Structure formats: C-alpha cells, structure tokens
Amino acid sequence: MIAIVDYRAGNLTSVLLACQALGAEALITQDPAAIRDAERIIFPGVGAAGAAMASLRTLGLEAPIRDSIRRGVPFLGICVGTQILLGRSEEDGGVDCLAIIPGEVKLFRPPSRADKVPQIGWNSVMQHRTHPLFDGIADASEFYFVHSYYPAPTDRTWVLGETDYAGVRFASVLGRDNVVATQFHTEKSGRLGLRLLQNFLSWKPSVHGGSPC
Amino acid sequence: MLTKRIIPCLDVRQGRVTKGVKFQNNVDLGDPVEMAARYYDQGCDELVFYDITASAEGRPIDIDMVRAVARAIRIPFAVGGGISDLADMSRVLLAGAEKVSVNSLAVRNPNIIADGAKAFGSQCIVLGMDPVAVNKPAQCPSGYEITVRGFREHTGLDALDWARRAVDLGAGEIVVNSVDADGTRQGFELRLTRLIAEAVGVPVVASGGAGSPQHLIDVFNTAHADAAIIAGMIHTGDYQLPAIKDALTQAGVPVRRHW
Numbered sequence: 001m002i003a004i005v006d007y008r009a010g011n012l013t014s015v016l017l018a019c020q021a022l023g024a025e026a027l028i029t030q031d032p033a034a035i036r037d038a039e040r041i042i043f044p045g046v047g048a049a050g051a052a053m054a055s056l057r058t059l060g061l062e063a064p065i066r067d068s069i070r071r072g073v074p075f076l077g078i079c080v081g082t083q084i085l086l087g088r089s090e091e092d093g094g095v096d097c098l099a100i101i102p103g104e105v106k107l108f109r110p111p112s113r114a115d116k117v118p119q120i121g122w123n124s125v126m127q128h129r130t131h132p133l134f135d136g137i138a139d140a141s142e143f144y145f146v147h148s149y150y151p152a153p154t155d156r157t158w159v160l161g162e163t164d165y166a167g168v169r170f171a172s173v174l175g176r177d178n179v180v181a182t183q184f185h186t187e188k189s190g191r192l193g194l195r196l197l198q199n200f201l202s203w204k205p206s207v208h209g210g211s212p213c
Numbered sequence: 214m215l216t217k218r219i220i221p222c223l224d225v226r227q228g229r230v231t232k233g234v235k236f237q238n239n240v241d242l243g244d245p246v247e248m249a250a251r252y253y254d255q256g257c258d259e260l261v262f263y264d265i266t267a268s269a270e271g272r273p274i275d276i277d278m279v280r281a282v283a284r285a286i287r288i289p290f291a292v293g294g295g296i297s298d299l300a301d302m303s304r305v306l307l308a309g310a311e312k313v314s315v316n317s318l319a320v321r322n323p324n325i326i327a328d329g330a331k332a333f334g335s336q337c338i339v340l341g342m343d344p345v346a347v348n349k350p351a352q353c354p355s356g357y358e359i360t361v362r363g364f365r366e367h368t369g370l371d372a373l374d375w376a377r378r379a380v381d382l383g384a385g386e387i388v389v390n391s392v393d394a395d396g397t398r399q400g401f402e403l404r405l406t407r408l409i410a411e412a413v414g415v416p417v418v419a420s421g422g423a424g425s426p427q428h429l430i431d432v433f434n435t436a437h438a439d440a441a442i443i444a445g446m447i448h449t450g451d452y453q454l455p456a457i458k459d460a461l462t463q464a465g466v467p468v469r470r471h472w
Contacts, residue, residue, distance in 0.1 A: 141471040
C-alpha cells in the first residue's frame, strides 16, 4: 500500500488521482501506524514551511516518517514536502525542518521584476545524473512548478536535476538511497509527470543509486 | 527557463462548451470533458472553465463536471463562475481543480480574496477582471474601468488600482480580460495587458482577442504577459496547439515542448 501523507498541508486530490490513473492502490492518511506499514510513501505539500512542520509534529508524524526513511522505504517528496526535508527554511522568519537532506531552502530574490515570485508554470528540468526516476523522460522536459522558495542542498551528491529561475540554478530533483524529491508538482505535470510518478512506484532503490553522467 | 503558458478557455453553459462574442450569439462547441482531454493531448499547458451562466442564474458550480475533468487530465485547471463563498472554493479545489477564479464576487466582497488565500494559499486564488476602456480621468486614471455581470455593469473601479489591491489581498494570479477585445479575434489589448503586467508582482494572464499565433507572440513579447488565454481560434479548428507552439518557438517565445 502507498501512503500519501496528509499533514494538513494542502489539497491531496491531484496526488490521489494521479496514483489512481496509474492503477496504484494509494491511501491519503494521517495515521502514524498506516505510514509505518506503508510500502511506499508520498510526502506532498503546499503552503508555508512553518505551518507544515508544526502540523507534522502536532499529528505525531515526524517519527514514523524518519523511521520509514531509515528502514529504506521508497519515499517521494513533492513541493513543500521536499522543502521540509532540508535542514532549514528561510520561510516564516526561519524554520527548522527535518534535516534529511543537508542544506536550506531559500527565497527567490529576482534580479529583474520580469521574474515574478512565486514561479508559476512549466520549467525545464536538466537531468544532472541518470536515475531510474528519469526513465523514459527526455532531458530538459518541462514540469509544473508553483513556489517562492527553492531547495539549496549543501551536499551536491543529492542533486539529480536542476532548473533555472530568477537568476539561480536550483536543485529541482533531489535524491539519495531510498529518498527522491521534486520541487515541481509531478502529479500535475501531464504525461511526463505521470511517468515520473510511475517510475517512483516501480523503483527498487536497493539495486540502484545515482551515478554521475 | 520558465515557459509562457497557453491556456484554452472553455465557457460552459448547461453542461456544454459554448462560444459567443461579448456574451451574445452562443454556439454549441461540444462536451467540456472531451474537449479538455483533446487539448490536453495536444499539449495545452493549463485550462480554464467558466460556468458562464451560473452567476446570472444563481446556480452553484457543476461539481460533477469538475470531478470528471480532474480524472481526464493531469495538468492544472481553474474554475470560475458561480463561486459565492469559501465553501464553494473548497468544493471546487477538493474536486481536483488547481485554482478558483473570482470576478464579480471579489468586486462585491474583496475580502473573499484574502479569506481564500489564507484558507487555500494564494496560488489557488485567481482574480478575473473585465476592464473596458473609458475616458473618466478622475475616477479611472488608468483609462480602464472594471465591469461585472458579463460586462453589463460598470463598477467605477479603476483597473490598475483594483489589480494592485487584489494582489495586496492575496490574489496569486490575475486574468485580464479586455471587454473591448473579447471575442473579436483581432488581437489582445496590449496596452492594458502591459499596464497590469508591469504593475504587479504576480503572473498576469492575458485574455480576450486571440485570433492568431502572431497575437500571442505580441502579447508575450511586447505586453509581458506570463500566460495567455485562447478560445475561438482553436475551438473552430482554425489553429491547432502544436502549430501555435511551433510558431511561438520560431519567434523566440519559450513554450513547453515536451508532453
């Protein structure tokens, strides 16, 4: 069973519909036991990092999530779900996050007014490494982004894909061992987004890490 | 590079997509879910549905249609028309829409923008506006006045003031639909689009007047729109989305090329 973690950080309908479109059995859940038992975990989220972290703790979900990641359960972060995997976010005056990925989450500070914040729309993902997540997806394919903050990992070995916006090249896909995470909304990114989700659902992380290309 | 979005607009009346000029002479174009699926296949970047008779008739949004669309396509779509409160917004978003668009409702009750943004996030709240060119320098110094109720009613609101205020309240995106250009297929109202696009920090979606790929090139290159709504030019079959995207690419406008 696939657990879609509901920590009151946004609308999960699209994530569930995307899983259903792939014929996957997925459950939206806030239940720590269901998350501990899940074969795969999808960790979505929209909104502010501070509220997301607070509600994750209130619901008692931080421990089961850490535990599942440690046990090697395949784990997919999406958008704010990705951001709070880093050590700290600049949002809400500074928020301590889960620190699964070393680094922080920074606000776009565009050099020109032409770059609007939030970034809303389809932007290219340049594949930095080969990874099963990218199977069947051409380099520089576009995915759907909605965000004002971006992941800035300090350890480059986490970077799987990168995207240019507002004067920065940021890590739009991260991953290591059994964890992968996208800044974009793969569930709303058309057939290629669906393909990426399918790649995650069939991924066996123990047999493949990332390798530089 | 962030690409410019092409957004087909489907005006839905009694469960069918219709197209008219300035809300008149509507003709039946087809089933909304089938049309959404077709444009999705052809590489549209987003879709918008206006339940165009809902607000005049006081009917709620057709939520079953929203659910059916959400199952049929895997790209963002917005729904407008017939939204009267937060509960309506919540129903539409939980049915699978990415965004809700408010227009007349926000003019009557601007706080709905703030309430919606607080409850669901700014990225979900689109302000739709229908400005018309006017010569009322005292009341509308930008030269454009906001109309409501299908352009029938002038509000006295200046378009530029209203756009800025809506963004301050929490609108995440603004659809600028020119009353003068709507349905003409003679090109977007570039001056109006540029005025709003350069004044606000959120994405501006140009609407009204798209008739050819050149109109899209103009609105992106000279009016700095972030996205553009098209309707008649593809509903009639005069143009197809892949060819429109090819023309934009050749003109140096970044568009999504993989789908």
